[in-house]
Amino acid sequence: MALRTRRRRSPISAPSGVGVFVMRCWAHRTPLAARLLVSVALLGACGRTGDRRVAVTRAAGAITVTDDAGRVVTLPAPARRVVSLAPSSTELLFALGAGEQVVGRTTWCKYPPAALAVPVVGDGLNPNLEAVAARRPDLVVLYRSPLNETAAAQLARIAIPAVLVKQDRLEDVARAARLLGTLTGHAAAGDSIATAVDTALRTAPPSSRHVRLAFLVWDNPPMVIGRGSYLDQLAGLAGAVNVFRDIAAASATVSLETIAARDPEVIVVLDDSTPAPAPAYTARPEWQAVRAVRQRRFLQLPAAVFGRPSPRTAEAVAELRRRLEAWR
């Protein structure tokens, strides 16, 4: 790991073409890696495939991948200074063993605890690009969203490579693990996480009775988790059934009366505080129409573990399965 501390700087060169001025401004702060990227990209990126799997080509140490937005990203060598702009990618990088390469995170990247030592560069959506650039990254990991595609294009103008990673569903975790593993020189760790997640996804849920549950994310207006969310997948893997499976979206506003009519046996809430206080709406008169609220049948899950798809999915499934035993 001593390699990382000795950062290589190259003499200032005068790049030609578009963005000369910008390049000059940044030349003295940009690692060799980033500028090499430009030349490699100009030489023509290989590995442009429509394959859903991560396309990887190694030409003389260079790494070329296709990210989740379909952009081809080439690094001359594994990234050494990574700014991670999504809690899910920060967690994944640490799980890959690339934690020491992470030099910037968002305010909301709080897991694992070691991540708290990494400097904060602001928010992950609509990031503060100057704060990101000030960390002199040779790779920026962004959550995939249209706004962040603009951010990636802006970063490209100052010769900082960025990848857009989607991590909304369990199957995304495996792909993201391989992608980030390859980019940070931890390809083997990426493969093993991907295999573990794939195995968890294929493991059949227990065949005993399925507990009918609802994930309630907000009370006024009532918002529940639908089929589009990874939490719905998690419930299925743990041998439960989400009573709002018919809603295709990740979450939706529904009527209180719909919740009362579907009558879930358990209401699941994500909350990190210990001990968890009963949700405030348990005291609201109108919520007494819901049987699970009336009978205080709440299952509190720590948001840090269950809040997003992550390498700890197998762990989360086992935990949820264990907690649900009480209601079977």
Added chain:
Amino acid sequence: MKWLGLVGLALVALALAVLLGPAHVPLAELGTSEIVRNLRVPRALLGFVVGGSLAVAGAGLQALVRNPLADPFLLGLSGGAGLGAVAAIAWHLGGPWALPLAAFAGALAAMALVFRLGLVGGAELDPRVLLLAGVAVGAFAGAVTTAIVSLSEAAQLRNAFLWLWGGLSGASWEALLIVCLYVPVPLVTLFAAARPLDLLALGEEPARYLGADVTAVKRRVYIAASLLTAAAVAVSGVIGFVGLMVPHLCRGVWGQRHRALLPASFLGGGVLLVLADTAARVVVAPHELPVGIVTALLGVPLFAVLLRRWTVT
């Protein structure tokens, strides 16, 4: 006859709201169903009172500022209520009633500020200054709200915004009781100001010559309308268009006299909101739409047709 029709319409709207819903309740179980008794009935009644209050507040404010564009949220109350609600969520104020109370407090603070600014020229409330102060206070509160939201964890506050767009999902017998104890005072104050409001329509000078205590009436109407709106926003968020459209629709039928216009607006506002809320619950079930969107979708085309008819004749 006109009154009979309106009362009949109100009864039909309330009956529909109780009969229809995303959950299937057989007719035979209507009397015993928990869902009907504790969710649909209080929600329908609360919607009626809120809709009526907003419409009366709108009618009063339109007369006060002598501007047909006036609605209960023009004078900065929605901005204040939103700021209160978002602040309560951002600072994790607990308790089942924290959100409505914070929204109510925010609306009252905005009302006090606008009122004070409206008096900058002296003891007289100047409608033009009042309008400008309302828009300015609303914009300022909106900016502070957005600043809080952009600095906080996104998911929770996005939900707070959803609440702000209006919805009656917090309806309960308790909420209905509180509103029914509170609303009559400002409502009666506005009804009692019907005659001076008629005079005010002629202009402040003529109204004064005809014996109206213009200064006092303006203050009373502003405060009563704002108190009604603050209560409405506390229990149901910001529901647009009811306070703007219903008074205009009622003027088309009942004319300009406030003695008839204000009670008609109350009934009309109640009908519109109850129907809109029923549609919001039923049409896209199991999803639910913010009711403010439905009031606009239902009301605006109707309003456009009527506007056209009035301007042609």
